[in-house]
Amino acid sequence: MKGLAALRPAPVKGWTVNQTQSSAGPPALRLSGITKRFPGVVANDAVDLTVHAGEVLALLGENGAGKSTLISILYGLYQPDEGAVELAGQPVRIGSPAQARRLGIGLVPQHPLLVSRHTVAENLALGRVGGLFPARRVAGQVRELSARYGLEVNPEARVSDLSPGEKQRVEIVRALLGGARVLILDEPTSVLTPQEAEGLFRVMRELKADGRSLIFISHKLDEVLAVADRVTVLRRGKVVGGVPTRGATRESLAELMVGRSVDFTRKRAGGPGAEAGALLSVRDLSAQGARGLPALRGVSFELRRGEVLGVAGIAGNGQSELVEVLAGLHAATGSVTLDSQALTGDAAARFRSGVAHIPEDRIHSGTVPSMTVAENLALRDFERPPLARGLARDLTATDERARREVEAYGVATPGIHTPTRLLSGGNIQKLILARELAGQPKLILAVHPTYGLDIGATDQVHRVLLDRTGDGAGVLLVSEDLDELLSLSDRVAVMVGGSLLGPFPVAEVTRESLGLLMGGAHPHSIPGADQGPTQNGVMA
Amino acid sequence: MTAPSAARTALVTVASVVVALLICALVFVFAGQSPAEVYGTMLRGTLGDPTGLAEVGRRTIPLLLIGTGLALAFRAQFFNIGAEGQLLLGAVFAAGTALFLPVPGALLIPAVFVAGFVGGGLWALVAAALRRVNVNEILSTLMLNYIAVALVTYLIAGPWKGKDVRGYIYTDNFPQGAWLPTFSGTQVHWPTLLLGVALALGLQWLLTRSTFGYALRVVGENPGAAHYAGLSSTRVATLVALLTGGLAGLAGAGEVAGIHHRLLEASQISLGYGFTAVIVAWLARGNPALCLITAPLMGVILAGGDLLKIDLNLPFRVVDIFSGVILLCLIASEVFVRHRVQWGRA
Ligand SMILES: Nc1ncnc2c1ncn2[C@@H]1O[C@H](COP(=O)(O)OP(=O)(O)OP(=O)(O)O)[C@@H](O)[C@H]1O
Ligand SMILES: [Mg+2]
Numbered sequence: 108m109k110g111l112a113a114l115r116p117a118p119v120k121g122w123t124v125n126q127t128q129s130s131a132g133p134p135a136l137r138l139s140g141i142t143k144r145f146p147g148v149v150a151n152d153a154v155d156l157t158v159h160a161g162e163v164l165a166l167l168g169e170n171g172a173g174k175s176t177l178i179s180i181l182y183g184l185y186q187p188d189e190g191a192v193e194l195a196g197q198p199v200r201i202g203s204p205a206q207a208r209r210l211g212i213g214l215v216p217q218h219p220l221l222v223s224r225h226t227v228a229e230n231l232a233l234g235r236v237g238g239l240f241p242a243r244r245v246a247g248q249v250r251e252l253s254a255r256y257g258l259e260v261n262p263e264a265r266v267s268d269l270s271p272g273e274k275q276r277v278e279i280v281r282a283l284l285g286g287a288r289v290l291i292l293d294e295p296t297s298v299l300t301p302q303e304a305e306g307l308f309r310v311m312r313e314l315k316a317d318g319r320s321l322i323f324i325s326h327k328l329d330e331v332l333a334v335a336d337r338v339t340v341l342r343r344g345k346v347v348g349g350v351p352t353r354g355a356t357r358e359s360l361a362e363l364m365v366g367r368s369v370d371f372t373r374k375r376a377g378g379p380g381a382e383a384g385a386l387l388s389v390r391d392l393s394a395q396g397a398r399g400l401p402a403l404r405g406v407s408f409e410l411r412r413g414e415v416l417g418v419a420g421i422a423g424n425g426q427s428e429l430v431e432v433l434a435g436l437h438a439a440t441g442s443v444t445l446d447s448q449a450l451t452g453d454a455a456a457r458f459r460s461g462v463a464h465i466p467e468d469r470i471h472s473g474t475v476p477s478m479t480v481a482e483n484l485a486l487r488d489f490e491r492p493p494l495a496r497g498l499a500r501d502l503t504a505t506d507e508r509a510r511r512e513v514e515a516y517g518v519a520t521p522g523i524h525t526p527t528r529l530l531s532g533g534n535i536q537k538l539i540l541a542r543e544l545a546g547q548p549k550l551i552l553a554v555h556p557t558y559g560l561d562i563g564a565t566d567q568v569h570r571v572l573l574d575r576t577g578d579g580a581g582v583l584l585v586s587e588d589l590d591e592l593l594s595l596s597d598r599v600a601v602m603v604g605g606s607l608l609g610p611f612p613v614a615e616v617t618r619e620s621l622g623l624l625m626g627g628a629h630p631h632s633i634p635g636a637d638q639g640p641t642q643n644g645v646m647a
Numbered sequence: 648m649t650a651p652s653a654a655r656t657a658l659v660t661v662a663s664v665v666v667a668l669l670i671c672a673l674v675f676v677f678a679g680q681s682p683a684e685v686y687g688t689m690l691r692g693t694l695g696d697p698t699g700l701a702e703v704g705r706r707t708i709p710l711l712l713i714g715t716g717l718a719l720a721f722r723a724q725f726f727n728i729g730a731e732g733q734l735l736l737g738a739v740f741a742a743g744t745a746l747f748l749p750v751p752g753a754l755l756i757p758a759v760f761v762a763g764f765v766g767g768g769l770w771a772l773v774a775a776a777l778r779r780v781n782v783n784e785i786l787s788t789l790m791l792n793y794i795a796v797a798l799v800t801y802l803i804a805g806p807w808k809g810k811d812v813r814g815y816i817y818t819d820n821f822p823q824g825a826w827l828p829t830f831s832g833t834q835v836h837w838p839t840l841l842l843g844v845a846l847a848l849g850l851q852w853l854l855t856r857s858t859f860g861y862a863l864r865v866v867g868e869n870p871g872a873a874h875y876a877g878l879s880s881t882r883v884a885t886l887v888a889l890l891t892g893g894l895a896g897l898a899g900a901g902e903v904a905g906i907h908h909r910l911l912e913a914s915q916i917s918l919g920y921g922f923t924a925v926i927v928a929w930l931a932r933g934n935p936a937l938c939l940i941t942a943p944l945m946g947v948i949l950a951g952g953d954l955l956k957i958d959l960n961l962p963f964r965v966v967d968i969f970s971g972v973i974l975l976c977l978i979a980s981e982v983f984v985r986h987r988v989q990w991g992r993a
Contacts, residue, residue: 436874455877464875472875477868486865486876490858498857 133196135160135320136181136289141190143176145529147521150176151187152344158289158320163311165331165352166324167364168341169561170533171519174324175217177341178291181322182214183207194289213287217294217324217532217559218470219274221266227277228262231284245284252280259303268397270422270467279307290314291322294532294559296330301589301622308334326533326561327588328357340364365563383411386581387433387450387550392441394428402428403439404605410550410581415572416610417596418585419621425605426585427467430552433457433583434464445550458487461549465539465556467585469532473539476528480520481509483527484542508545516541517567532559540568544575551575554585569595589618603627656932663980664930667973674968680959688958689951699950701833705906707946708836709734709898709920711843714927714938714945716894719850722933723867723887729774729788730895731921732795733767735913737896738903739799740766742818742910745825745903746807755824756838759904760897767896768889770795775888779881784888792921796913803910817911827905836905839897844939846894851936863887895921923949923970929977948973 134157143151150173158164166174179185181192183201192199194210201207207214221230228246246262253260260276269277275295282290292311296304311321311334325331331338332352339349340363348363362368387410396402402425410416420426431437433450435457443450450457458464466473474483485494485505493504509523518537520530527535536559544551553572557565572582572595586592592599599616600609601624608624672682693699713730720727727733744750744762774787800816809819827836854860866873866883873880902916903909910916927945931937952966 434875435877453877453879454875458877466875468871471869472871475865475869475872478864482861485861486872489861495858498859500856500858500861502856 133193134158135162135195137193137196138177138181139191139193141177141180141187141192143173143180143185143187145176145521147525149344151180154190154341154344154346156339156346158322160320161315161318162337163315163321163323163335165335165338166322166341167326167328167331167338167360169365170537170559170564171531172341172561173344174341175293175531178214178293178322178324181207181289181291182212208285208287211286211288213282213285213290215275215278215282215290215292215295219278221274221277223265223267225266226262227260227264227266227269230266230277231262231281248284249280252283270427273422276303279310283310287319289320289322291324293324294326295323296325296327301587304330326559326565328360328562329590331360332357338363342366361562364561383413385409386412386414386446386579387583388444389433390442392429392432392439392443394432394437394439396425396428402605403432405441406605406607407441408600408607408610410583412579412581413576414598415576415582415584415596417592417599417613418583418602418607419587419589419592419599419625420585420602421625422587424602424625426602427554428605429602429607430464430467430554430583430585433550434462434552455487458546458548461547463543463546463548463551465543465551465553467554469535469539469558474527474535477526479524479526480513480518480530480538481506481523483538484509484512484523484545487542488546512541512545513538517564533561533564536560537564537568540571544571547578547580548575549580551580551582552585553582555587556584557586557588557591565591589621592621593618601625659980659983660930660932660977663976664973667969667976670972670976671969674972678961680961685955685959689947689955692954692958693947693951699954701830701835702950702953703943703946704830704833704835704840706918706920706949707943708839708843708901708905709917710924710927710945710949711847711938711942712839712898712901713895713920713924714931714942715843715847715850715935716891717924717928718931718933718935718938719854719863720887720891721867721928722854723863723883724870725775725778725867725884725887725891726785727771727774727788727888727891728785728925729771729791729921730891730924731917731919732788732792733770733892733895734899734902734917734921735792735795735799736770737763737767737893737899738910738916739795739802739899740896741900742807742821742903745821746818746910752824755822756827756904759825760842760900763896763898763900764893765896767899768893770896771888771892772885775885778884799910799913799916803912807910809909818909821904821908825904826908827901829905834906836901839901839905842897842901843942846897847935847939849935850890851934854935859883859886895924918949919970926970926974926977929974945970 136158138154138156141151141154142149154177166177168174176185180187181201183203183206192201199210201210201212204214222233228249231249232245249260249262260273260280266274266277279292279295295307308330311323315321323331323335332355335352337349337351338355338360340347342364350363358368389409390407392403392406393401394403406429408416418426418429428437432439433443435452435454445460445462448460450460450462454464470476475486482505488494489500489505494501494508506523512518513520513523516537518530518541519534527538530538540556551572556572557568560568576582584592584595593613596613598610598612599621600607600611601621603625604627675682675685693703713734717727717730740762741759744759745755748758750758770791771788773791774784777787778784803818804816807818809817811819827838829836854863862873862878863883865876865878866880870880898920899916907916923945927938927941930941930944948969949966952964952969955961955965
């Protein structure tokens with residue numbers, strides 16, 4: 108632990124005294140009676156919560172339950188309307204994030220807050236002690252941390268070139284650099300691959316062994332069981348229960364969270380028969396990535412009517428580019444046909460010809476955060492009837508439809524005229540789904556469609572997607588969650604270095620074989636994978 | 648629109664104006680004047696007297712037209728600070744039409760306005776075109792201001808120089824048919840004022856109720872989402888440039904056809920309206936209709952400031968101080984508005 112000890116900030120008064128007492132003394136952190144009201148909602152309602160030193164507490168709750176709000180209060184982003192915070196028995200007032208950091212509270216936010224135009228090192232140097240911290244020294248420390256925990260981060264990379272997963276890692280490194288004693292992670296694994304998540308859990312366990320306290324928010328119950336010691340469950344702003352993870356199961360936690368039992372078995376039964384015709388056919392697609400390197404190298408595959416084709420892969424292996432090319436957002440060579448018609452034109456034209464796109468980055472491309480829920484729901488068809496008559500928008504029709512969709516998809520929002528930046532992460536995702544699936548699309552490009560959704564909502568999205576395949580739509584499902592891929596897909600392909608391996612029928616692959624393929628293993632060396640169709644020639 | 652923070656934004660805006668007035672009061676104290684007397688003189692001399700009111704009106708007209716267009720442009724993140732140049736080009740096109748084009752009498756005034764719009768619009772389109780090859784529009788519109796001034800000087804000293812003028816440089820008077828009617832005894836050319844009011848309301852409608860306004864806001868507020876939805880940022884920028892430049896051009900046409908009745912030196916056509924209008928648009932926080940309030944406000948400050956120079960014999964252009972301080976306060980206040988936006992994202 109020498110490396111980490113070196114990274115610790117100067118001791119805070121009143122803190123070192125109690126630090127060694129761990130669970131015997133006062134808890135490392137105690138929140139009592141925290142209440143926070145927003146117009147139209149009570150986001151936190153008299154919340155009591157404790158975390159001890161050397162403990163990982165998981166905060167569970169449905170979308171909009173108030174988790175992010177609670178930790179925003181802890182991190183000084185919001186002031187509570189009522190309630191008190193104690194650190195190691197000392198009452199504290201956390202007026203700002205800077206103060207929170209000085210008190211030894213670190214946050215890995217749900218949506219990375221980085222300056223896109225700067226490099227990783229510059230971002231990390233920002234807001235460091237006195238602001239005089241040279242980016243070069245940070246770069247060294249970043250490399251050390253990266254190597255130590257397998258958190259791959261290139262300090263020289265420009266943030267605008269990073270994938271969401273990479274940005275998340277930068278935020279984790281930032282919090283570690285700050286030497287936080289109470290580290291809060293708000294859905295840190297949403298965009299991480301299983302390997303990266305495993306790496307993060309190692310970090311978390313080491314920090315825990317070091318006597319630090321961690322608050323972990325996740326909708327993935329397996330992760331919670333793997334890494335947390337105790338869970339506290341929020342529902343509609345209130346604490347509704349808390350249990351140790353020892354002895355708990357996925358099912359018991361889910362029930363505690365949503366108040367009913369949840370089904371975790373494979374949802375996909377059957378799938379399209381072999382007679383189902385090709386819906387989408389992609390031939391020899393090649394494209395350049397953002398950094399001028401080839402991002403797609405001769406990708407060919409077919410997606411049948413009514414089929415869910417899963418695409419697995421470690422972030423940055425061309426999945427984003429594949430989806431963007433199909434959505435009309437990225438130039439490429441090769442041919443794409445949908446329903447035997449060449450698929451061309453810009454994103455708007457493709458949406459009209461039936462291509463829905465659930466994008467990877469819901470804040471920066473999926474929505475306009477400053478615009479209202481109703482306006483965001485109209486993003487795809489504001490120019491066409493019934494939402495427009497000639498050049499004039501029909502606001503009544505826009506609002507009416509927004510109300511219907513908010514209702515149908517259970518988007519928790521104070522109203523349809525609330526700007527979407529005030530919605531919780533999961534609810535923004537529901538809004539995007541509602542908008543994209545509204546127009547009976549033929550092809551659904553779904554990138555991490557359940558990213559940030561609670562288990563109830565995840566279930567709902569899976570059912571909606573599968574329903575659409577019943578109507579003959581095809582789904583291209585890009586996800587880093589292998590369980591999701593395996594439970595929904597009919598066939599699974601793997602992207603490595605811009606090439607597509609497969610697709611393989613889902614019955615012939617396993618988590619392990621996919622993991623190996625994602626890591627670049629040759630398909631023939633993997634049992635079960637070698638019978639996959641080799642129609643695309645990539646496997647040769 | 649920026650829903651619940653609207654009240655906060657309004658509050659911050661009003662507060663920044665109040666702070667600016669307080670800072671200016673301090674300046675007057677240092678200049679040996681009692682702030683109460685200064686502000687009293689300003690108010691009495693502008694709002695409290697018919698001549699003063701007419702002066703305010705005269706200045707409000709170009710501020711309203713330009714401010715309205717700028718409000719729209721800022722919403723699309725098209726930072727046009729070249730309204731001064733666009734106003735001049737509008738004046739040039741209007742003068743050319745009035746002086747040289749054989750337009751039948753009844754159509755002359757409409758033709759002058761159309762020419763003004765086209766002149767200003769084209770000038771801004773140059774900046775929009777340069778933006779496509781990655782030239783920042785702040786720089787290009789600023790540079791185009793200087794070219795516009797040079798162009799006006801060249802025309803009035805060269806090819807368009809009047810026959811009846813001796814040492815001066817300006818054109819001949821426009822034919823009477825091209826003179827805009829005014830409220831009697833004032834220089835308030837009401838057709839332009841009417842146009843300004845109608846356009847302020849019209850552009851507000853465009854922004855909030857039209858499909859183009861929706862696309863404009865998406866492009867301005869999240870270019871990433873615009874790209875995702877296939878909305879063309881270039882198309883939006885082009886149309887916005889045409890509108891914002893065109894409105895400045897209308898203001899230029901109004902100034903030459905309504906007040907001077909000839910094309911004359913740039914500094915006499917515009918009293919820095921193109922720059923003061925930036926404040927008008929900013930105070931209105933990108934809402935064209937709110938320029939109906941903020942343009943007269945700045946009109947009072949412009950007219951009142953000129954009055955002070957004469958009445959109180961102040962040793963500096965009070966107007967510049969006012970404008971400068973208000974602008975600074977607005978820039979500073981942005982921190983407060985932004986801060987809130989960031990908090991909401993956590
Ligand atoms: N600044 C704000 N203004 C108004 N309402 C807000 C604000 N921030 C959050 N809310 C509302 O408070 C509630 C709790 O939101 P919060 O982001 O804490 O949920 P969450 O538990 O983190 O959900 P998720 O799992 O979807 O991220 C939601 O209904 C949300 O719309
Ligand atoms: Mg959240």
